[in-house]
Amino acid sequence: xxxxxxxxxxxxxxxxxxxxxxxxxxxxxxxxxxxxxxxxxxxxxxxxxxxxxxxxxxxxxxxxxxxxxxxxxxxxxxxxxxxxxxxxxxxxxxxxxxxxxxxxxxxxxxxxxxxxxxxxxxxxxxxxxxxxxxxxxxx
Amino acid sequence: xxxxxxxxxxxxxxxxxxxxxxxxxxxxxxxxxxxxxxxxxxxxxxxxxxxxxxxxxxxxxxxxxxxxxxxxxxxxxxxxxxxxxxxxxxxxxxxxxxxxxxxxxxxxxxxxxxxxxxxxxxxxxxxxxxxxxxxxxxx
DNA sequence: GTCGGATCAATAACCATTCCTGATTCCGAG
DNA sequence: CTCGGAATCAGGAATGGTTATTGATCCGAC
Numbered sequence: 001x002x003x004x005x006x007x008x009x010x011x012x013x014x015x016x017x018x019x020x021x022x023x024x025x026x027x028x029x030x031x032x033x034x035x036x037x038x039x040x041x042x043x044x045x046x047x048x049x050x051x052x053x054x055x056x057x058x059x060x061x062x063x064x065x066x067x068x069x070x071x072x073x074x075x076x077x078x079x080x081x082x083x084x085x086x087x088x089x090x091x092x093x094x095x096x097x098x099x100x101x102x103x104x105x106x107x108x109x110x111x112x113x114x115x116x117x118x119x120x121x122x123x124x125x126x127x128x129x130x131x132x133x134x135x136x137x138x139x
Numbered sequence: 140x141x142x143x144x145x146x147x148x149x150x151x152x153x154x155x156x157x158x159x160x161x162x163x164x165x166x167x168x169x170x171x172x173x174x175x176x177x178x179x180x181x182x183x184x185x186x187x188x189x190x191x192x193x194x195x196x197x198x199x200x201x202x203x204x205x206x207x208x209x210x211x212x213x214x215x216x217x218x219x220x221x222x223x224x225x226x227x228x229x230x231x232x233x234x235x236x237x238x239x240x241x242x243x244x245x246x247x248x249x250x251x252x253x254x255x256x257x258x259x260x261x262x263x264x265x266x267x268x269x270x271x272x273x274x275x276x277x278x
Numbered sequence: 279g280t281c282g283g284a285t286c287a288a289t290a291a292c293c294a295t296t297c298c299t300g301a302t303t304c305c306g307a308g
Numbered sequence: 309c310t311c312g313g314a315a316t317c318a319g320g321a322a323t324g325g326t327t328a329t330t331g332a333t334c335c336g337a338c
Contacts, residue, residue, distance in 0.1 A: 015304075017316070036294080051318045056295065074211045075326090077294060090258050103255045104248075109265075116242040119229050119269035126248075126265050130258035154335080156285065175325080190287045195326065214295095216325060 005067050012065040019043075019050055023058040027068060027082050033089065033098035035077035071098075073127055092132035101128065144206055151204040158182075158189055162197040166207060166221050172228065172237035174216035210237075212266055231271035240267065 005024070009016045026042035027034065034042070040055040059080055062068045072078045073091045079098050081089075088101040106126065114121045131139075144163070148155040165181035166173065173181070179194045198219055201207045211217045212230045218237050220228075227240040245265065253260045270278075 015315070017304085019317075049318070051320085053296080053319075054317060057316085072213045088252070090252070090256055090260070092258065093261060099256070099258065101252055101256045104251050109243075112243050113227070113229070113240060113267060117229055117238070117240045117269070118272045119231065119238065120275055121229070121267065121269040122232060123269075124265060124267045126263060128252060128260065128263045130256070130260040130262075133257045136259055152284095154284070156334090158286075188287075190289085192288075192327080193286065196285085199327095 008065045008067055014061055014065060019047075019054055020058045020061065022047060022050070023055055023062065024067070027080060032083075032100075033071075033079040033081055035079055037077060039080065071125070073129065088126060088128060090128040090130050092135055093129050094131060094135040097132050097134075099132070147204045147206055153200055153204060158186075158193055159197045159200065161186060161189070162194055162201065163206070166219060171222075171239075172210075172218040172220055174218055176216060178219065210264070210266075212268065227265060227267060229267040229269050231274055232268050233270060233274040236271050236273075238271070 006016065014020075022043045023039055026039045029042055030038060036052070036056050036059055039059065040050070040052045043050050043055060059068070059070070063070055063080075066084070069081045069084050070078050071081065071089055076091070076096060079089075079091075083100070086106070088104050088106075089098050090101050091098045106124075110121060110124045113124055145155060153159075161182045162178055165178045168181055169177060175191070175195050175198055178198065179189070179191045182189050182194060198207070198209070202209055202219070205223070208220045208223050209217050210220065210228055215230070215235060218228075218230075222239070225245070227243050227245075228237050229240050230237045245263075249260060249263045252263055
């Protein structure tokens with residue numbers, strides 16, 4: 001277990017419980033962009049007593065203290081991610097698979113937006129959807 | 140009523156019913172980015188018998204035939220829009236107001252994404268959130 | 279007019295997520 | 309060690325935006 005994670009727990013005041021540890025482990029074991037339900041199923045293999053609500057709560061704590069990130073596509077469950085760097089993900093509209101897109105910089109997009117609105121910009125997220133190679137083959 | 144709208148209905152095979160016309164009129168009367176519920180309330184003022192489900196269904200038909208557009212921010216209802224040009228909207232996280240952001244071009248973003256992924260890119264939407272001037276003042 | 283498909287209103291169902299409640303666990307003070 | 313209070317938990321009910329279902333009704337082609 002990364003000692004940085006322990007630090008973040010200590011600073012936040014939350015405790016690093018076995019359930020939260022299990023959720024983190026599930027994130028590592030998964031294919032990289034699991035939904036809360038996916039995490040729940042992985043966690044349940046080792047500890048069948050955990051409830052889905054507990055997983056949701058653990059995920060939100062982990063996100064709050066900056067240990068994991070999340071992304072949301074319309075009409076589909078939120079995906080969680082250990083990659084904290086700003087990066088682009090694309091979601092397949094057919095099978096729901098999520099993959100990273102390397103090499104596309106958003107540069108100064110957020111500051112360009114701030115220059116053109118009287119709102120105070122809090123976030124600018126690029127939501128990318130497409131068809132993955134596997135689904136394209138099966139069409 | 141725009142004759143282009145009639146054309147789109149004719150081509151699509153859908154009929155331009157009074158309910159769908161009422162939904163379109165509500166879009167024009169509204170402040171520009173109403174939710175389905177907002178549209179429902181406006182429509183109901185003139186025709187109290189329409190059901191919320193009918194409004195949803197009318198909105199989805201109108202979007203399907205390309206008469207209106209829609210945008211979705213996490214954790215909040217979908218907003219509908221008569222502006223069909225690609226453009227940026229920002230949503231206030233406090234009051235939910237939605238406004239357009241002029242002057243920010245996404246340029247070749249979608250093609251840059253396509254170059255860096257094996258997925259077939261279908262859409263790349265920028266979801267921008269912030270705080271509107273009014274809410275900032277009241278903080 | 280009338281037949282059949284499109285559309286409608288009303289309501290039940292859906293699903294991801296959050297909330298609630300009482301039970302359990304954790305942790306520091308004594 | 310052990311007591312008590314706070315944090316966390318499991319389970320299940322509730323939420324809210326949206327969609328599906330179901331008869332009833334409308335409308336246009338014949």
